[in-house]
Each structure stands twice: as C-alpha cells, then as structure tokens.
Amino acid sequence: MRKVKAQEAIGMVLGHDVTRIIPGQFKGAVFKKGHIVHEDDIPLLLDAGNDYIYVLELQEGELHEDEAGMRLAQAIAGPGITWSPPEEGKVSLRAQWKGLLRIDVPLLTWINSMEDIIISTLHDHTPCQEGMTVAATRVIPLTIAEEKIRAVEDTCKGHTMVDILSYTLQKVGVVVTGNEVYHGRIKDSFDEMLGGKIRDYGATVVEKLLAPDDAEQIANALLQAKDRGAEVLITTGGLSIDPGDVTRMGIQKAGAEVISYGAPILPGAMFLYALLDGIPVLGLPACVFYAKTTIFDLIFPRVLAGETIQREAIIKMGHGGLCMECEVCRFPRCPFGTG
Template identity: 40%
Template sequence: MLKKIRVEDAVGQRLSHDITEIRPGEFKDAAFRKGHTVCDEDICHLQKLGKNHLYLIDLEKDEIHENQAASILANGLAGEGITWVDNPKEGKICLYAEHDGLLVINKANLAAFNMVDEVMCASLHSYTLVKKGQQVAATRAIPLVMKRNPVERAAAIAAQEGGTVSVHVLKDAKVGVIITGNEVFNGLVDDKFAPILKKKITDLRSHITRIELVPDNTELIQQAIETHIQNNCDLILLSGGMSVDPDDVTRKGIRNAGATEMHYGAAALPGAMFMVAYINNIPLLGVPACGLHHKVTVLDLILPRILIGERIGKKELAFIGHGGLCMDCPECTHPHCPFGKGM
C-alpha cells in the first residue's frame, strides 16, 4: 500500500524507490537512490524534479516492491550463458552475456511473459552474435508496488524450456570445404570462393581442415564428401553447382553420398538457392554463387546457428523470409541492419 505525503514533510524518511533525474542530452540517472534519508537540503532538488509529494510504502502480504519483482523476473528470464546482478537500478535489471556466443531468444516465451500485466522484458534480436559482458536484455516491474502473483506467474513463464534469454557458445568445428566447377578445377578461372568461406569460418572461431577442388562430376563430388566424413569433419561446405543448370550436379553428389535429409531453397535474397543436407547428423551446406559477390548472404544467417548445434530444416529456412531481403546498400553495415532480423 502507498501513502502519499508532502515533500516538506518527508524529512527524515527513507525513500522507497529511486528518483530519476533527466537533463535532455546530458544526463539520465537516479538523483536519489532507494533507502536515501531525505534531508532539508534535498527539498528544493526534489521539487525541481517535479516531486511535490513522495510515497511511503507499507506492503501488504500479497504485494511486492518493484526491486524485488525485478529480481524474480530476471531469475526466470536468464538461461544458459546469461549473468545478472541483483542490484536493481530504477526498478530495472539488465541481463548480460556470460561469454562470447550467439544470443537465442525464446520468442514465444518472451511474448507470453510480456502479456502479463505490469511486467516487461526487452531484448536484442535473436541470433545476434554477442561478446562477453554485452547487455542482451533488460526487465522490470512497471509500477512501484504490485501484486506478487503476476510477478511469479511471469517468471514461471520465462523459466520454461531453460529460460527465455540465453547465449550459446559457438563450437570450434572441423570444417571441410568442397569447391565445385569445371572452370575452377581445370584452371580456367582462379578460385575466389575458398578465401571467402575460410574468413567466414575463422571469424566464427572454427577452422578448415581441407579444401578440395572437384569438377562438375557427381561421382567425384560424392568421393570428396565421403573423404571429409572419413576425416571426421563436423561440417561440410560446398560451393557452386547449386542452380538448375544441367551441369550443376552438386546436389546429386550429396544424395549419392548418403544424405537422408535435404532442403533446397531458402526464403532469403541473396541466397535463394542455398541448401542444407545431413549425412549421419553431419550438416552439409550448399552455398550458391551469390556468395562470391555479396558480402553477406543467407550463409551468414545460418552458419552461426549450425555452430551452436541447431538442426536447420524447412521450417527454419522458411522463417528467414521475414527480414530475409538484403537491401544491397552501397556500404554494407551488417549486422547493424535489418537483414536476417525477423527470424
């Protein structure tokens, strides 16, 4: 329960909540923290902040203070790879990445959490690459005092399936690369794909074990795949041969190598002819030629998810469509752009 008193009568009372001061363009922070004892010198400052009255709190058994609520909410939201400090500021607690990795948001949980009255959580986009110590989400109870029941209900929703906000470590995968194409194999043109793929792999802290150049020959593509599997590769990337041209036989080579699951086509531009296949749970990614002349393609959206162990199927490739259109900006600023943010 809240009791309102005149600020002039508050001398000697302890503040029941942080009081925020905002100076546009200069400052936003707590001018007075919860627990501060009001003195005569504070009266003018408080009045300048628009505080002609203050609240005294006398909590009922079923009520909870915003700071207590924020702690309960943060505990429910935090999943794997998330850290937070039980020291609410202005009723808010921030969630941080415990280590480098890929941020994953359970969007259904987050929406259900935010449907509970008087609580909120906001996060970065799911599948954002983050660094250790980076803020990835924040939560708070909206009123100063609220009923305990909705707070506990929201926290229970958030805690389902291991928490709503998590950061997963990217695996240091052994990656095999197969460059297909008669023109490259026969030396008619220099291979430009391998250096591009190598940079994408090493930027994500994995490493390439072997690069093979093979012609547009189904049997030789199959053999190259089998060699990488025998060498215990965790992931195989294949470039070229992904279009509908009769000489493009990469997909047939993948099938002949034993693929039991294959998904051809992604709802993304660039990258519509992307392919995901699995042989004995080893993912194979078919990278179309757009990867040669676009800095960022669907591969950049899928590769980090593969490296945290997600299994990518038709549903995942379909859901990329929302936000899957690259704007081909004159100067690419990815990941600070809309591409891939709707997943």
C-alpha cells in the same frame, strides 16, 4: 507517503524527484522518484535543500521496481545469460559468452501480455558476442504486486525464456566446386570471402578440397573431408539449373539426404541443406563470393550451435529474408533474417 528526515531515510524509497539548482550551471533531478536512499546520498540531499523528504512505504505483498526487475531477470534467464544491477528500474541481460541467442517467443508474448510487466529482446537466433545486451526487463509502475512477479517465476520454472547456445561444432570441411577453379582458370576465393567468417565463430577449416564439375569427384571430396573429422561440410557453387552444375548430384552420391533445396532468402535462393550420416552439409550458391551477407550468415551460426535445421525453418526465413544490400553492412544489427 511519509515525511522523514533525510538522515533517517537510508534504505527507504524516494516518493518524488529531488531537484538541485546550481546557479548558472545546472538544474535537474539528482535523484529520481523510486530511488533507494543510500548513506552517501545524504550530503547531496542536504545540499539540494532537502532536510526532509517524502518516502514511499511498501505495503505487504508489494515490490519496488528494482526488486521486481531483478526477479524477472532471474526468472527468464537461462545458460549463458548474466544481468546488471537495475538502473531506474530497468535490468539489462547480457550474453555471458559468444553464441546464438535463443528466445522462447510464445513465453515472451505471454509475459508481455501481463499488465505492468515488459520484457524486450533482440530477435531469436541473433549471433552474439560476449557482453552484448540481448534483453531488458522492467515493470511500468514504481511498485507492483508481488503475485504478478511470482506468476512469471512459477511459469518459468523448468525452462527458460532466453539463453545463449555455445558454438559446439568447430571443425569444418570445404569442397570448392567448378572446373574454372579446379583447373586454375580463376582464383579460389573461398578463404578471402568465407574464411574470416568461419574463424569469427571460432571454427576451423580442417580440410579444403577442390573438385571439378563431376558428381563422383564431388562425392569423394565430401567423404574425404568427413573422414578428416569435419563436423560441418560446406560446398560452394554448382547449384543452379545449368546443365554443368552437378553439386547437388555429388552431395546425394556421397550418401547425403537433401533436407531442403531452394530457399526464400535473397541472396541465397539456390541454397541446399543436407545431412550426411548426421553431419550438416551446406550447399552454398555462388552469391557467397560477391554479396556481403547471404543465407550463409543466417544458417551457419545455427548449425555451429548444434541446431537441427528443418525445411520448415528455412521456409519461415522468407519473412525478413530480403537483404537490403546496404552500402555499409551492419549485420546482424539489421532487419535481414529477423522474421
């Protein structure tokens, strides 16, 4: 470290904390070690009794933590990600628009295995709002060898570690099944329980039809919703093993290929996922009408973001797939679906 006059330290890096005492009011650091001195800092330095300060002198090939953090953020960020200026070495990455967070977990693990570099993120597939903090990065020491940062930059060329997928599918077709609803014995509560969630993702229900427990009529309703331009199809109910539940048969009769029936998610065990001429079909079990958060909340944003759902992905959801059914639901800021 080198001793310099405070007035001559502009642009230099503090090598120590600067403490200020105001009798009876305050004692603490007004500047932390590693702070880059700016012109408007000079009066505070002098008021704190620091006519001279010690500054760090970076050697060739060394980076200050702020520059290192910024370069890391720029290296890992993909579409839909922006970042803020460093604060005590930490750079926060935020969602630039509403969408689905995607994390390259193997790449994240590789970067974090490097000495003196850390990147912390939300879990993969988190639904995000614009401006939401999704990741942060920093280096552990005050200075770091530039070659370590360059290694990350070189590895991230051509692909990204963190990005936000936009919700590109917007038109939803709905078939509410069940004799009890079709014949008016009970109220259709789809709009009340799921309509708001669909709108929150920016999607619109372009067609909603009621169908009895009849496979042929369920199939016809699905095809009618498809013809109305639906990009995602949803059915509700009729997926248990009861003899009167024929929704699965109706989906197949419409010509859809069932990718997965049954899921290790609670609530949502009887979930069905299929493709009808490439259009995702979500067969929702009855739990969506009474549980606050279900498999719908895990699958629907992925589908809107254009992801192709494979059975393997649904199977893996069993890790973290048990909803704690909290009195106050804070999803997605909770463990549900974070495996």
